[in-house]
Amino acid sequence: MYRVKQLKAIKLAFSLLMIPQLALRLIAMPIAIAATALFFQLWLMSLTPRSSGERVEIGEINFPRQIAYGASELRPKILSCKWLTKGPAASAIEFPPGYACTVAAHDVAFIGYETANGSKFAKQQQDLLERLDGFFEKAHFCKSSCAEGAGLVVSFTDKEPELSVNGFSNLLLLDDAVGPRLNNTDARTQFIFPGRKNLTLAGLDAPILLSGLQRQISKILGAIMLIICSVWLCLRAHKRVLDYFASSGSLLPLAASAGPRTLYSALWIVSLIRLLAFLAVSVPGFMALKASQLSIPTTLPENLASHEFAISFPWIFAVTASLVLTTLCASVADLKSRKLSSVLWRVVPLLLVGLGFLIWSYSLVAATPELVTVRHILVALPLLGLMPLIAAAVVQPPLSVIIIHALLASGLVFIVARKNARWFASHLEDT
Amino acid sequence: MNPLNPINALVTLNSKGLQVGYDRQSIALAIPELTISGNCIALLGHNGSGKSTLLKTLLKLTNARHGTIAALQVNPETGAEEILSPQTDIAFCPEAGSVFLDVSVDAYLAFWGRLRLNDADAHHSLPNQALLSELGVLELRRKLGRELSKGQRRRVHAAAGFLIKPKLFLFDEPFDGLDIRHTSALISCIERLKPTTSFIISSHRIDIVERLCDAAIVLRDGRVITSGTLPQVTQALGGATLSAGMMG
Numbered sequence: 142m143y144r145v146k147q148l149k150a151i152k153l154a155f156s157l158l159m160i161p162q163l164a165l166r167l168i169a170m171p172i173a174i175a176a177t178a179l180f181f182q183l184w185l186m187s188l189t190p191r192s193s194g195e196r197v198e199i200g201e202i203n204f205p206r207q208i209a210y211g212a213s214e215l216r217p218k219i220l221s222c223k224w225l226t227k228g229p230a231a232s233a234i235e236f237p238p239g240y241a242c243t244v245a246a247h248d249v250a251f252i253g254y255e256t257a258n259g260s261k262f263a264k265q266q267q268d269l270l271e272r273l274d275g276f277f278e279k280a281h282f283c284k285s286s287c288a289e290g291a292g293l294v295v296s297f298t299d300k301e302p303e304l305s306v307n308g309f310s311n312l313l314l315l316d317d318a319v320g321p322r323l324n325n326t327d328a329r330t331q332f333i334f335p336g337r338k339n340l341t342l343a344g345l346d347a348p349i350l351l352s353g354l355q356r357q358i359s360k361i362l363g364a365i366m367l368i369i370c371s372v373w374l375c376l377r378a379h380k381r382v383l384d385y386f387a388s389s390g391s392l393l394p395l396a397a398s399a400g401p402r403t404l405y406s407a408l409w410i411v412s413l414i415r416l417l418a419f420l421a422v423s424v425p426g427f428m429a430l431k432a433s434q435l436s437i438p439t440t441l442p443e444n445l446a447s448h449e450f451a452i453s454f455p456w457i458f459a460v461t462a463s464l465v466l467t468t469l470c471a472s473v474a475d476l477k478s479r480k481l482s483s484v485l486w487r488v489v490p491l492l493l494v495g496l497g498f499l500i501w502s503y504s505l506v507a508a509t510p511e512l513v514t515v516r517h518i519l520v521a522l523p524l525l526g527l528m529p530l531i532a533a534a535v536v537q538p539p540l541s542v543i544i545i546h547a548l549l550a551s552g553l554v555f556i557v558a559r560k561n562a563r564w565f566a567s568h569l570e571d572t
Numbered sequence: 573m574n575p576l577n578p579i580n581a582l583v584t585l586n587s588k589g590l591q592v593g594y595d596r597q598s599i600a601l602a603i604p605e606l607t608i609s610g611n612c613i614a615l616l617g618h619n620g621s622g623k624s625t626l627l628k629t630l631l632k633l634t635n636a637r638h639g640t641i642a643a644l645q646v647n648p649e650t651g652a653e654e655i656l657s658p659q660t661d662i663a664f665c666p667e668a669g670s671v672f673l674d675v676s677v678d679a680y681l682a683f684w685g686r687l688r689l690n691d692a693d694a695h696h697s698l699p700n701q702a703l704l705s706e707l708g709v710l711e712l713r714r715k716l717g718r719e720l721s722k723g724q725r726r727r728v729h730a731a732a733g734f735l736i737k738p739k740l741f742l743f744d745e746p747f748d749g750l751d752i753r754h755t756s757a758l759i760s761c762i763e764r765l766k767p768t769t770s771f772i773i774s775s776h777r778i779d780i781v782e783r784l785c786d787a788a789i790v791l792r793d794g795r796v797i798t799s800g801t802l803p804q805v806t807q808a809l810g811g812a813t814l815s816a817g818m819m820g
Contacts, residue, residue: 156687162674389717390670397631397664
């Protein structure tokens, strides 16, 4: 019986969408929004990161140092620690030259600096060290042992040099240290690292590859745009479809002819198709843009084979389930529009989404082990974890967290949708 | 077969202990006991008397708080009385008429044909073209819903209802907003289809109802004052004519 009703709903939905003018009106709009969002992402990518501005120096608040050290002043001259070795060359043990050279959170470690590759980039090493002076406290030079616990690890062990940043506070320090500055002749200079850069955050499944902060920012802005468009479209999609039929006076004859529950299911199918049309254009486009920024091969088959895209299927499922849940909550507000509780149905989900994003952002900056656990729990929860989940396109949580989110959101969708059908029936009584 | 009416398409409205309310306090419709048969049953009453609520309850668009109401018809093949289903047997034309705003009349008629008959071209058949022409819908077929007047929307939706060949057609104020020509056309359509289709018409146009219907239910404040054949109702209302009775 239930299946027959669903089939009727699908038939009704497709009967509606087979009307060309109706399909155009209901589907073309979200596609246009998605295309516009993609255009803006391209535009953001083309922006120059810092077209003007000088470094903030002593006497003013310096946020990176304020966050890292609790004070804005330049740090004392960077302490250089060349690590010692003991034992035969093959199994030599490395150790710091003294107690003052113990590795700390805001130290820099140069690994493999004595290799041929390290010598090749000696000038860049020196330049970087000069830039970091005043921002980082100690510079360790070793074969490999000094990397553990350091804020920055510069490695020359591979063919291509690699710069690993641990935590947001070190990223902010680095960005400020290597940013544009005026030299003696008032010419603007900027340090450009010759190899790969990546950011490691506690609790993340994989490091975030940074190919310039500007690109990273454009990606984050792109993701935020995607979030805003999706949530807005979700919140409005169902209301739009409902209003469309109500304003033409078709709601009652359609409900009578198909049955209120079947009609309601059909309206949901139409709403979902609208959302899918948006996601179908924006998500692959966004992924392709992201892949091109990270120098990943951009053809779709190659992308699908990559690790990133292997986890993108549960991600898309979780995002869709979560957005549908948000939409359902908003639609309850529409259906209960004459009741005071409708305000709560509209406001509370949005507040939860916003609150989740704030807590998640804080947990990224202050990445203590407890906050990492909190972050994982947060991302696993529907509504609270919606924005972090969409941002998983950039900041990737463990796969299990995404799957838990998808399952919880799907379960809640099922429960709320069943209740919603009853509310829709009482909504018709008021029509 | 009802001895009062030689027409085959008779519908029986049967209600037992019906109570409908939009909130917990008030009751919009209460019909403890009602059985009435006819080929065309008129729903009469002043504004707010519960006519539209009765139609919506019959269509299961409004949930009854208590009791039931159903439209029944004898199946000519089995001879058994069956409850008519809003999804397969009943057509409904609401008070305001309805056509999707951005959709042409032609596409709208195709939609109803596809939905109820699995035939998007049903409105192109010759008899249906004649029906559309009679109702003045043929000349509107390229117009969009938003370009139609209230009367035109009503005619289009009535045409869509006729196309799907229902066993029972529910009309809510069908003549409101129609000009003389199209009122006459709609009356003649209803009269012509009466042998195969039953009608329940909620209307304030007593003159037309007297001409079309053979039974009536008179409602006031959600209660049935009287019901039965038109002469019975006229007599119960104490007027020389139905109109005079309703005035009283």
